[in-house]
Amino acid sequence: MERSSVSIFDENYRRVLENIEAAAARSGRRPSDITLLAATKTVDVSVINHAIEKGVKYIGENRVQEFLSKEPYYLPVHKHFIGHLQTNKVKDIVGRVELIHSVDSLHLAKEISRQSQKKNITSNVLIEVNAGGEESKFGFTPENAIEGALEAAELPNIRVCGLMSIPPVCAAPGENAKFFELLYKLFIDIKAQYKDNSNIDTLSMGMSDDYVSAIECGANMVRIGTALFGRRQTPVGK
Numbered sequence: 001m002e003r004s005s006v007s008i009f010d011e012n013y014r015r016v017l018e019n020i021e022a023a024a025a026r027s028g029r030r031p032s033d034i035t036l037l038a039a040t041k042t043v044d045v046s047v048i049n050h051a052i053e054k055g056v057k058y059i060g061e062n063r064v065q066e067f068l069s070k071e072p073y074y075l076p077v078h079k080h081f082i083g084h085l086q087t088n089k090v091k092d093i094v095g096r097v098e099l100i101h102s103v104d105s106l107h108l109a110k111e112i113s114r115q116s117q118k119k120n121i122t123s124n125v126l127i128e129v130n131a132g133g134e135e136s137k138f139g140f141t142p143e144n145a146i147e148g149a150l151e152a153a154e155l156p157n158i159r160v161c162g163l164m165s166i167p168p169v170c171a172a173p174g175e176n177a178k179f180f181e182l183l184y185k186l187f188i189d190i191k192a193q194y195k196d197n198s199n200i201d202t203l204s205m206g207m208s209d210d211y212v213s214a215i216e217c218g219a220n221m222v223r224i225g226t227a228l229f230g231r232r233q234t235p236v237g238k
């Protein structure tokens, strides 16, 4: 284990927790209302396990192969999948994670439903919204998100738990607030339109550069990589 990455983590973790606490207070919530998910792509299992020992309770991986190779070595932790998921890899993920954040099409939702039925389990998912309408990003448009969520929720063995978004990379802090506000509005609308809205409890938005703003706009789950583990060495394909 590299001593440096571990001490970098300790310092960063403290700062991130302080920022979450302050942002939660500004939005009238308690720190415990906000779930910190460590985005662990490219991070060594030894460092991830150190983070878990220090108190990280949720981790999210992006790539199926990387997840499958690291998963057997994680200390006990809540495991989520946060990256783009190809339908042919759904069978490898279903049943292995507690929440799939990245349901970006009805086609994918159907395959998750099918694989979940085969395994006789219910999969928890979030509907990914392409809030900035970027062509390079996956997800439902803000206009289609509610309908998509309602349709996905009708499928057997799927539980829709809320929304996830990766807004555009912004030049200035606070610039993404308009997208976060839009997402929060959709989250409230979806809750209102669900027959049984008790499952809809997660709004996953905010990353290293913008999690404070996301929390202030209503996020209750933030996915943080760089601000915890430092700059990634290996570039990650999208």
Ligand SMILES: *Cc1c(COP(=O)(O)O)cnc(C)c1O
Binding pocket: 039, 041, 062, 082, 083, 166, 207, 208, 209, 223, 224, 225, 226, 227
């Ligand atoms: C990598 C990643 C994150 C974390 O990004 P950072 O900017 O490093 O905090 C969050 N969500 C998803 C889907 C990611 O792929």
